[in-house]
C-alpha cells in the first residue's frame with residue numbers, strides 16, 4: 001500500500017525537478033507544457049518492475065497492478081492546448097534502437113494511439129517534444145504491462161494487465177521522475 005505521506009514526497013535533487021504519483025495504475029499521467037521554443041523538450045524516467053503480489057492500491061477489490069514482469073512499456077499523448085503537434089517518444093535505457101514515438105496534433109480531447117516497446121522490466125525514458133515555436137500543453141500516459149489481460153487473453157498495447165511502474169525502489173516512491181522540464 002502506498003501511503004498519502006509517500007504521495008506528498010517531493011523529489012528535489014538536481015535532476016529531479018518534478019515527480020508525479022498517482023497511486024493507481026490507471027493514472028500514470030504526466031501533465032506538462034512545452035515552452036514557446038521549437039527545441040523545447042520534457043524528459044521523464046520511470047522503470048518497470050515486478051511486484052511480489054498483485055496490488056489493489058485503493059482497496060476496491062480490483063487489482064491495479066499485477067505481479068510478474070512487464071512485457072512492454074506503453075505510452076500515448078494527448079495535446080490539450082496550443083497550435084503545435086506534440087510527440088511522445090519512449091525508449092528502453094541500454095537497448096539500442098529501442099525507440100518508438102507517436103504524435104497528437106488536435107485539441108479534440110482524444111489521445112493518440114498507444115505506442116509500445118517490448119523490452120521487459122527495467123528503466124525507460126519518455127520524452128515530449130514539438131518542432132515549432134508554440135506553447136503546448138499535454139497529458140502523457142504511460143504504463144508497464146503484461147501482454148495479457150487480467151482474464152488471460154491477449155491484449156492490445158495499452159490495454160494489458162498493468163504491472164509495477166515507478167521509481168525509487170520496490171515499492172516505488174513516485175510514478176516517474178522528470179529529468180528535463182522546458
Ligand SMILES: [Ca+2]
Nearest residue numbers: 056058060062
Ligand atoms: Ca483497486
Ligand SMILES: [Ca+2]
Nearest residue numbers: 033042181182
Ligand atoms: Ca515542460
